Amino acid sequence: YGDIEKTVSQLEALHGPVLCHFATQDEFVTREMVERFEEAMEEAGKSQFLTVYWYDAGYAFANPNGPRYDASNARLAWDRTVEFLRAALA
Numbered sequence: 001y002g003d004i005e006k007t008v009s010q011l012e013a014l015h016g017p018v019l020c021h022f023a024t025q026d027e028f029v030t031r032e033m034v035e036r037f038e039e040a041m042e043e044a045g046k047s048q049f050l051t052v053y054w055y056d057a058g059y060a061f062a063n064p065n066g067p068r069y070d071a072s073n074a075r076l077a078w079d080r081t082v083e084f085l086r087a088a089l090a
Contacts, residue, residue, distance in 0.1 A: 004037040011044035019051050019084045021077045025058040
């Protein structure tokens with residue numbers, strides 16, 4: 001996870017793709033926060049670099065040592081990340 005509370009001017013400096021995995025039941029990164037991030041990416045002219053995935057899961061769903069681990073969603077996020085990296089680094 002990263003800090004998605006960014007200004008348009010901060011996002012204008014991006015020169016590569018951004019992949020985001022979010023959980024619908026995450027109390028720390030809310031849908032509203034993500035929507036603001038998406039809007040800022042759009043304003044910065046960077047929306048074509050942004051890929052966002054949502055998972056019906058809780059915070060830290062991909063942490064196998066955590067109480068909210070969700071193996072199915074963690075696997076899906078992993079597969080999507082590998083696909084993203086292959087495309088981005090090809």
